[in-house]
Amino acid sequence: MWTIASDIDGTLTGDRESLDQLTRRIHQLRSTGQAYLIFSTGRRLDQVLAGVAKEGLPEPDAVLCQVGTEVYLPPLTEHSKPLEAWRSHLLQTYSREEAESFLSGIDGLEMQPDEFNTELKTSCYLDRCPDPDSAALEVRRRVELHADRYQVIWSSGRDLDILPAAAGKGKAIRFLVRLMNLDAQRVVVAGDTGNDATMFEEFRCGVVVANARSELVELARSLGEDGVYLAQRPHAGGVEEGLKHLGVFDGDVT
Numbered sequence: 001m002w003t004i005a006s007d008i009d010g011t012l013t014g015d016r017e018s019l020d021q022l023t024r025r026i027h028q029l030r031s032t033g034q035a036y037l038i039f040s041t042g043r044r045l046d047q048v049l050a051g052v053a054k055e056g057l058p059e060p061d062a063v064l065c066q067v068g069t070e071v072y073l074p075p076l077t078e079h080s081k082p083l084e085a086w087r088s089h090l091l092q093t094y095s096r097e098e099a100e101s102f103l104s105g106i107d108g109l110e111m112q113p114d115e116f117n118t119e120l121k122t123s124c125y126l127d128r129c130p131d132p133d134s135a136a137l138e139v140r141r142r143v144e145l146h147a148d149r150y151q152v153i154w155s156s157g158r159d160l161d162i163l164p165a166a167a168g169k170g171k172a173i174r175f176l177v178r179l180m181n182l183d184a185q186r187v188v189v190a191g192d193t194g195n196d197a198t199m200f201e202e203f204r205c206g207v208v209v210a211n212a213r214s215e216l217v218e219l220a221r222s223l224g225e226d227g228v229y230l231a232q233r234p235h236a237g238g239v240e241e242g243l244k245h246l247g248v249f250d251g252d253v254t
């Protein structure tokens, strides 16, 4: 059985027709016990469920929200609570107050709305800073001294998150793989921006869609592994192309 761990926005969404086709293929695999689907996203759980209901996303087996700081297992409803074991593990080393202190005095920085700021994720926008990349570098420099407890995720030239060092998409998937006793050798990931980077670093097997940000393309190239596939096609079409290339899908059945 394959574990498919995919980002949602920009990776699966963006081309409804291709997504419908990919959803059919994933559904086939899941219904015959050949795939376990994890969404790994910056979205909240209710936004993920709305995506399944209205945007054509396939039904997942597990959902990692808020950039790998929250883990949700079925039954998935908008009232589901994140898995306590992961939450308490991360809370041991994370202080929201301290995380916020790394952001003080950065010119042009704006905090993200409350819904994207949680007890385990401190998030801001840097796109109004005079030089967003240097601002991100400055936050990185401040956090570096506390790298045993915090990490910085810089994505899309806009979003900066300060997460627990033990969190992030890649580590959350690893946690789930152990928890659910999944085959760690058969995990494929898919993404399009910098906040997906940790998935590729952790598993070194996956698909970077053609519309990906250069930050992720560069990382994929630097990994230089056979397992990281740069798709020719954007969005869900690229994911399908990559899953075919990596042997998750075979044949032309759609």
Ligand SMILES: [Mg+2]
Pocket (backbone or CB within 6 Å): 007, 008, 009, 010, 011, 191, 192, 193
């Ligand atoms: Mg994305």
